[in-house]
Amino acid sequence: MKNLPVILAAGALALAAVPLHADEVTYREHVQPLFQTQCAGCHGVNAPYVGDFDEDKARYEEMGLGPRMDSYADLIMFVVYPDTGALMRRLDDGSSHPEGQPGNMYEHLGADDDERARNFSVFKAWVGEGAWNLERWGDITKEQLDRLELAY
Numbered sequence: 001m002k003n004l005p006v007i008l009a010a011g012a013l014a015l016a017a018v019p020l021h022a023d024e025v026t027y028r029e030h031v032q033p034l035f036q037t038q039c040a041g042c043h044g045v046n047a048p049y050v051g052d053f054d055e056d057k058a059r060y061e062e063m064g065l066g067p068r069m070d071s072y073a074d075l076i077m078f079v080v081y082p083d084t085g086a087l088m089r090r091l092d093d094g095s096s097h098p099e100g101q102p103g104n105m106y107e108h109l110g111a112d113d114d115e116r117a118r119n120f121s122v123f124k125a126w127v128g129e130g131a132w133n134l135e136r137w138g139d140i141t142k143e144q145l146d147r148l149e150l151a152y
Helices: 004-017 027-038 050-055 057-062 072-076 086-091 113-127 142-146
Strands: none
Touching (some): 027 072, 050 057
């Protein structure tokens, strides 16, 4: 019991070290490691930039590559602009789709339903509360864009 003050002090210091927004999902801490594990095989450093991919899509797809998204800047191009909503359309679990169909990349978010659901929730939280939508640039509203969080 004479160690109780030390234990309490250590606990207080540990709590003080917790960031104010401990529940905030960030690119560096949450999305990037998940991306490296689940997505980088096709969308990592060996993948072409989106312009190159678009010019020769069939060749890159035959090679098992999609557009490169392995940096924050590259990834948000598929959320905000120029390919607005592409990340959401591809990773959606079906809950945002009118017919309930998941996006074509949802299956790659994990080995089973539970892992896919957990990983999907990370991407969805990173995009922002109420910001997950399947709209393209011409259809998205300023209000929808204002909901994007995308914390680095």
